[in-house]
Amino acid sequence: MSAHISTIAGVTVDTRHWIGGERVASAETFTDVSPIDGSTLGEIARGTATEAAAAVAAAKAAFPGWASTPRTERARLLHAVADGVEKRLEELSIVETSDNGALLRSHRRGVMPRVAHNFRFFADWLLKLEHEDFDTRGHTNSVSWDPAGPCVLITPWNAPLMLATWKIAPALAAGNTVVLKPAEWSPLTASLLADIAAEAGLPPGVFNVVQGYGSEIGDALTSHPDVRRISFTGSVPTARRIAVSAAANLTPLSLELGGKSPLLVFADADLDLAVDLAVEQYDNAGQVCLAATRILVEESLAQEFTRRFVAKAAALRQGDPREEATDIGPTIHPRQLDKIDGFVRRAIEAGARVVVGGHRGDGQYYTPTLLTDVTQDSEIVQEEVFGPVLTLQTFATEDEAIRLANNTRFGLAATVATGDHERAERVTAQLVAGTVWVNCFFVRDLQAPFGGSRHSGVGREGGTWSFDFYCDVKNTVTAPKGWKDHG
The missing domain is CATH 3.40.309.10 (Aldehyde Dehydrogenase; Chain A, domain 2)
Incomplete structure (x- = not known):
């Protein structure tokens, strides 16, 4: 078995990065340990600024082609990713439970089906995303959502794949390319998702996964001048650090942070x-x-x-x-x-x-x-x-x-x-x-806005709110006069 492959309950996981449609190793690794019994799950590629730059470059190179891909084709490919998630639902559930200790029954019945739903929902929402034209003194206003560019998504360890795909799905649906940095305490299902995305037919560079510590690769990602959006779920102290890092380039941020509800x-x-x-x-x-x-x-x-x-x-x-x-x-x-x-x-x-x-x-x-x-x-x-x-x-x-x-x-x-x-x-x-x-708890519809107030976050995710963040929203105003007759 390759040194870059881990086997968890019969499921093989490549522990290298996924950059530009290829597996990429790092000079060093870090150890991923199961919270269930302390057993070693694998040695994970430990990314640095080098891998961060390579991933952003791959996302930047893939962006024009993906952004110009017709909506219907992007939606089809996201549904294909959902199909792949459903096909490997049991494997994803087993690996995620081993990696972060959450209940296997919950992964099987709720969490992983929700991962597939995340892709399907935003694929479908993309196809109906529109704003009715409106008139201003005889001029026509037309609102459109233009893809922003490469997005860096930094996700937490408590529900690794579900929370990651809340961000991945709308970012890709919007026509952006993605660099995902999963939490170092639970990186394995992100690697499996890279395999699923490739099998579904996503072009190289559209979806990239880099692993490592925030201080070594996270800062390099969030300060990169070619990154057009950063979305983060995690702690308030880390969010402050990301905000400082992104400030030099005025990179827009979406932050879903802690709570004391x-x-x-x-x-x-x-x-x-x-x-x-x-x-x-x-x-x-x-x-x-x-x-x-x-x-x-x-x-x-x-x-x-x-x-x-x-x-x-x-x-x-x-x-x-x-x-x-x-x-x-x-x-x-x-x-x-x-x-x-x-x-x-x-x-x-x-x-x-x-x-x-x-x-x-x-x-x-x-x-x-x-x-x-x-x-x-x-x-x-x-x-x-x-x-x-x-x-x-x-x-x-x-x-x-x-x-x-x-x-x-x-x-x-x-x-x-x-x-x-x-x-x-x-x-x-x-x-x-x-x-x-x-009189209920945790009823969440993806068409509803989700996010926090005060120190619990900046921005909203869900439905059109997600597209508003991951796109440059454009208004085109057209005059009623000035047209030449080409008839």
């Missing part, structure tokens, strides 16, 4: 539903940017809510994510585990009371945790933990609930549990969030 539970809510919504926040070991990690419960309901929450949380099974019965898998990396535990230890030292969990499990597992007796200005309430750690606070009035909900620097999402439709309208209108769910 609230779940507001009012006394008139369906209590069983509210508890289900709260426990659902442990999904993916709490490693979800949208997670409503701050549970805000009306005082009169708090005792019974807590009792039911504890009972339901106790029924969760934490263990090997490859097993069907498992509800919660491991955290992604020892550094993340240490970070989560540090947050909890400091919270306890500051006076927080542990209601559920509050400690490490075996290996890279952290027990689902609920903390109460926390203050609004405490670190555990204000900062993103990105692990299976929730806090519970109470409120007396609707106004207090809204004040507590909005009192962080984030504004990614919010969830409201109430049985009063008028209350729902009043509260949601005042919440600072890019997405608000009422």
Whole structure:
């Protein structure tokens, strides 16, 4: 077996970069380790500024041909990519679970089918993308979306392929070429996607994948003068660094960042539903940017809510994510585990009371945790933990609930549990969030805008909003006079 090939549960993955339609090795590698058991999954090509320059050059060279490809043909090729994803759905699911520790059952049933849907949705949206012409004093205004150029997409480790394809699909549909830099903790399915894209018939250089550390290859990508768009999902500190890097070239940015989202539970809510919504926040070991990690419960309901929450949380099974019965898998990396535990230890030292969990499990597992007796200005309430750690606070009035909900620097999402439709309208209108769910959670339609307010991000993804970002939107104004008769 080649040194550049890894085999995970019988699935072979090339660990080199994919640049200009070819596999490219680097002088050095980094080790990719499974969070499930600490086993080595592969030695991954460790890119530098050299590979970054090569990938951008390949994307730039391929751009004119791809941009001029008819919409119908681009859409056909994206559907072919979706076909390839569906054909290899089981392989992608197995590899992703091994690489990032998320549940195999979730990958099979929801995540990987959504990856295929991402490509199909934006392929179809491309074909109906239009703005009705309008008149200005007899002049005709025609709006069009022109491809911008090479795009750098930097994606996270918590849902690697799904979150990457939220960006890849609209960027390619718009007529741009792409350089993808996946997170170094979960790079493997990006490599498989490169194979799928090539098999689907995407021309060389249209889709490129480079791997490595942000400090070694990420900066070279985001500061490159030939890059026309940068889209990033991840942490606020990394976003600041990318923004500084992109500033010299005034490269437009789309940033989907962290969250500290609230779940507001009012006394008139369906209590069983509210508890289900709260426990659902442990999904993916709490490693979800949208997670409503701050549970805000009306005082009169708090005792019974807590009792039911504890009972339901106790029924969760934490263990090997490859097993069907498992509800919660491991955290992604020892550094993340240490970070989560540090947050909890400091919270306890500051006076927080542990209601559920509050400690490490075996290996890279952290027990689902609920903390109460926390203050609004405490670190555990204000900062993103990105692990299976929730806090519970109470409120007396609707106004207090809204004040507590909005009192962080984030504004990614919010969830409201109430049985009063008028209350729902009043509260949601005042919440600072890019997405608000009422009596539900994580219902996402790709035609809806998605993104955050405040430190949770810049810009919106989804539907036409994605094309607005990945294109130069042009308005052509045509006069009614001045035409020569060529008849």
